[in-house]
Amino acid sequence: MLTVRPVRTSDLPAIERMAVASGIGVTSLPNNREKLFERIQQSVSAFEHEAIGDSGCEYYMFVLEEDGQVLGTASINASAGFDEPFYSYRSEIFVHASRALKVNNRVHVLNMCHDLTGMVQLCGFYVDGHLEPQAAELLSRARLLFIASKRERFGRRVIAEMQGIHDDAGQSPFWNAIGRRFFNMDFLQVEQAFVSHSKTFIAELMPSYPIYVPLLPDEAQHAIGQIHASFERSCQLLCNEGFEADNYIDIFDGGAVLTAEVDRLKTLENSRCYPVEVLASLPEQAQPQLLSNLESSEFAAAVCRVAVVDGVAFINPDAARALGLASGGQVQVVGLQQKESAA
Known part of the structure; x- marks a missing residue:
């Protein structure tokens, strides 16, 4: 029988395997043994606390298991950006108008923000590809049942970042159009920097002024809010719960950021x-x-x-x-x- 349980320290080799298999761009499941061990330890500590008054830095990692074999993993970050701002791009429309010229243009812009800081975050999702769809549903929704049973530990809003578009060589059209011009780093390099260093480098190097979308290459524009094929299954499960692609996208690859009200998720409601x-x-x-x-x-x-x-x-x-x-x-x-x- 497939079951979902909290991660254990002994699961580290299986989690490492899944981090490698998850591929490029999944910073919530980094291919870094030290970071994975640290997250497992954080999770063990969070689960051991039977009473936590307010949501904070708790990190909960779950595994999908069958006959002692770990086949998937998924996590909850109780407060995204607890120790540092959680950066994203907010998608907005600016109006440029001239009464004299009778011109009124609506222009799509991206503004770097940390509006999502402090929200509950679903992250680190991976299921072995040979498993039936019901296995992915079990793993994804088990997290929500845990939230339902420990409602006092979690806030009002929840988010989930979807991986954006990139090719097998790790080239991201969105990153190449914006981030690379300020970092002078490939997408793979910045992914490692994101895992290994403080996230303050985003604020230090990325432009704080609006990015005018019409000025970006067509390929980058088309990548905004798109979801990588490997995330389509998990995205559909979340959309079935009531998540929506709102006005936020990932700051690195332009992937959609899904948002929802925790208490209106179908698993919690039903x-x-x-x-x-x-x-x-x-x-x-x-x-x-x-x-x-x-x-x-x-x-x-x-x-x-x-x-x-x-x-x-x-x-x-x-x-x-x-x-x-x-x-x-x-x-x-x-x-x-x-x-x-x-x-």
Whole structure:
């Protein structure tokens, strides 16, 4: 059975493998052993704290596991840019008008900002490509069930950066048109700098004045707000939740930044908590649904058959073991986006 649980230090080799496989531009899953170990340690510490009053620097990393093998990972950053501003471009329209010439032009511009600093951030998503769509849904939405069960730890708004357009050689048309002119660095080089150094270099080197989009090369203009093919599956899952591509794009590759209200996400709106009863034989109306316990360091989520009868969730012993539940416990239940048979 596929399950989602908090990351452990022993998962580092598997996380390294996925960081390599995720490819270029995924700075939230860096191909850097030291940084990955640091993030795992941050996550272990965050999960071990049973009560956190306000959202802060907590970082939660989850893994997707089957038969002891780690097949995916996803994270929550409780407060994007907690220690430094979280930079992005805000997409805006400037109006240039002349009454004398009877000219009124609307011009698309990009303004560097840190409007998104402090928001909850979903990041570091990767699932092995051979897995069925339901596995990606389980991993993506398990994070949201954790937020639902620990609502006091997280803020009101949530964001997710989508990887922008670049080719196999690491050439990003958006970066080449803007960032490279100020950094004199290739996209791959700046990605490593982003992982290894303070993010203040963005403010130090990138232009603080508006970027007039019509002055950019066509290829760069077309890349604005676009999503790399490898992120299409995770993007669709988030859009199904209620995320939208708002007025923000990634400052490096121009990829879309999705935003949403946490409490209006479908997983949070539709999930319910029920007392649990474990039965060897489930009622006929049992259906595959997404389930999780309400724990922190022992958090677990899985797709299992469940029957909710008279306010009680009935699950079988396999599901109870996977979720660390027993009769009399509490379980979160929410319907699936992908209607497929459970493991």
